[in-house]
Amino acid sequence: xxxxxxxxxxxVAGIIDEIGIEEEINTIIGRSSREKVSAxxxxxxxxxxxxxxxxxxxxxxxxxxxxxxxxxxxxxxITAEQINDDRIGKVLDDLHEAGLSETFLGISLKAVAKYEIxxxxxxxxxxxxHVDGEYGREEEGSIEITHGYSRDHRPDLKQFMMNLICVxxxxxxxxxxxxxxxxxxxxxxxxxxxxxxxxWTFEGICVGDAALYSEENLVAMTGLKWLTRVPLSVKTAxxxxxxxxxxxxxxxxxxxxxxxxxxxxxxxxxxILVDSQARRKSDIKKLDKKLEQVQQNCHQDLQTLSGQDFxxxxxxxxxxxxxxxxxxxxxxxHIQTVEKPHYAKRGKPQPGAITTSISYRITATVxxxxxxxxxxxxxxxxxxxxxxxxxSLQFTADDALREYKSQQGTERGFRFLKDxxxxxxxxxxxxxxxxxxxxxxMALCLLVYNLAQRQLRLALALSQDTIPxxxxxxxxxxxxxxxxxxxxxxxxxxxxxxxxxxxxxxTRLHILNFLAPACQRYYLLPAPVF
Numbered sequence: 252x253x254x255x256x257x258x259x260x261x262x263v264a265g266i267i268d269e270i271g272i273e274e275e276i277n278t279i280i281g282r283s284s285r286e287k288v289s290a291x292x293x294x295x296x297x298x299x300x301x302x303x304x305x306x307x308x309x310x311x312x313x314x315x316x317x318x319x320x321x322x323x324x325x326x327x328x329i330t331a332e333q334i335n336d337d338r339i340g341k342v343l344d345d346l347h348e349a350g351l352s353e354t355f356l357g358i359s360l361k362a363v364a365k366y367e368i369x370x371x372x373x374x375x376x377x378x379x380x381h382v383d384g385e386y387g388r389e390e391e392g393s394i395e396i397t398h399g400y401s402r403d404h405r406p407d408l409k410q411f412m413m414n415l416i417c418v419x420x421x422x423x424x425x426x427x428x429x430x431x432x433x434x435x436x437x438x439x440x441x442x443x444x445x446x447x448x449x450x451w452t453f454e455g456i457c458v459g460d461a462a463l464y465s466e467e468n469l470v471a472m473t474g475l476k477w478l479t480r481v482p483l484s485v486k487t488a489x490x491x492x493x494x495x496x497x498x499x500x501x502x503x504x505x506x507x508x509x510x511x512x513x514x515x516x517x518x519x520x521x522x523i524l525v526d527s528q529a530r531r532k533s534d535i536k537k538l539d540k541k542l543e544q545v546q547q548n549c550h551q552d553l554q555t556l557s558g559q560d561f562x563x564x565x566x567x568x569x570x571x572x573x574x575x576x577x578x579x580x581x582x583x584x585h586i587q588t589v590e591k592p593h594y595a596k597r598g599k600p601q602p603g604a605i606t607t608s609i610s611y612r613i614t615a616t617v618x619x620x621x622x623x624x625x626x627x628x629x630x631x632x633x634x635x636x637x638x639x640x641x642x643s644l645q646f647t648a649d650d651a652l653r654e655y656k657s658q659q660g661t662e663r664g665f666r667f668l669k670d671x672x673x674x675x676x677x678x679x680x681x682x683x684x685x686x687x688x689x690x691x692x693m694a695l696c697l698l699v700y701n702l703a704q705r706q707l708r709l710a711l712a713l714s715q716d717t718i719p720x721x722x723x724x725x726x727x728x729x730x731x732x733x734x735x736x737x738x739x740x741x742x743x744x745x746x747x748x749x750x751x752x753x754x755x756x757x758t759r760l761h762i763l764n765f766l767a768p769a770c771q772r773y774y775l776l777p778a779p780v781f
């Protein structure tokens with residue numbers, strides 16, 4: 252009897268089949284009679300590898316499928332050896348030539364229609380992925396793998412960027428693009444949102460972080476409804492968060508808000524000052540730590556200045572005053588000069604020794620500026636949301652807060668792609684074009700994962716049922732990662748032409764009840780009878 256690993260890969264394969272990714276890729280790229288394995292199957296293999304959650308790089312496809320139920324998952328006659336570097340590289344090249352953003356859009360459009368996903372809010376964000384290798388030569392028609400602002404805090408490595416738009420219903424990614432590693436978010440976000448509106452005939456609200464908020468973008472987003480955070484580098488925003496304005500309690504526990512009107516960038520908009528109790532505690536703790544460090548730095552600077560000799564008292568006072576103005580949240584107090592006599596001979600002067608010259612040194616104390624520190628404490632836990640939806644009854648402050656909190660869905664998506672289990676945080680391929688194509692595969696992994704999780708939770712809600720969580724307690728909102736872990740050690744056994752799935756416990760069978768028939772088929776369950 253031959254036994255191979257199936258684990259959770261049947262769930263992933265089922266969702267890929269339901270979305271129709273393999274067929275869509277074959278339609279876009281085409282098929283050749285000379286190819287033993289189609290481009291669609293190769294992409295499916297890459298998605299299975301990407302969502303395999305093993306400690307092996309995403310691009311080690313052949314090795315990944317060793318010991319797996321490859322033929323069962325990918326099709327009759329397909330072996331692990333056929334999922335080789337040459338074939339994968341050729342498919343990545345073909346995907347790049349076909350248009351990565353366009354290919355992803357075609358798949359996401361079909362997925363949204365099939366699963367009846369609501370496209371009412373679009374959340375935009377970007378992140379960086381660092382790469383190993385030099386990539387010194389720029390390829391024609393490709394992105395530039397280069398240094399830029401690193402979200403991973405690895406400025407020493409070159410990188411590429413990914414822009415992503417997710418819709419609020421299940422955090423489903425619907426638009427993506429892979430761009431050069433030195434992209435400026437502000438320069439691209441508004442244009443991408445306009446494309447989103449055109450491609451999806453979108454009339455909902457576009458939600459973004461502070462990178463979206465600039466005078467140029469506000470003008471560029473004419474015709475769009477938008478909600479974004481205001482960067483505190485805007486002077487009026489900085490003044491507002493430091494003010495003593497009274498806020499009203501929100502319906503969201505631990506939050507309070509107050510509204511005002513702004514004309515920033517020549518665009519009339521509502522500003523919503525938000526105060527978060529949880530964030531305030533965290534911010535105050537960070538501020539206290541920073542204040543302690545700043546005060547230490549001020550004392551060190553004063554100590555350094557106190558050791559300098561000046562030719563006259565006026566110069567010493569001027570240097571102290573200059574240092575005082577350079578200090579952050581502190582200033583020098585009780586500034587005085589002390590005369591320091593100098594003699595012809597070094598060492599302790601003898602009685603009656605004649606002074607040859609006099610220099611002046613500074614003495615002072617470091618004093619915190621209470622008003623400055625109070626203003627900083629006032630800012631803790633506060634941020635400002637801006638929207639061009641002016642009707643506060645149509646779109647309340649609480650509505651704005653809810654939609655902005657949903658922005659975390661896109662950020663969770665990026666964390667998912669950078670998880671060590673996903674293993675794409677350090678990418679190495681032969682060309683920038685292939686890295687760009689791999690970025691699209693990564694976004695497809697996120698699409699498959701979030702769709703499967705959404706459908707499972709929806710099925711549980713409709714059935715008013717639960718499955719056990721990590722602690723064995725019932726939950727109706729499990730993470731798909733936990734479900735994947737539940738299916739560890741599920742095997743496919745084959746003997747004399749007959750196949751059987753081994754180790755399907757009652758819990759696993761219960762979970763499969765809430766997954767699509769396409770997923771159930773990989774575990775050889777009978778088709779449901781209606």
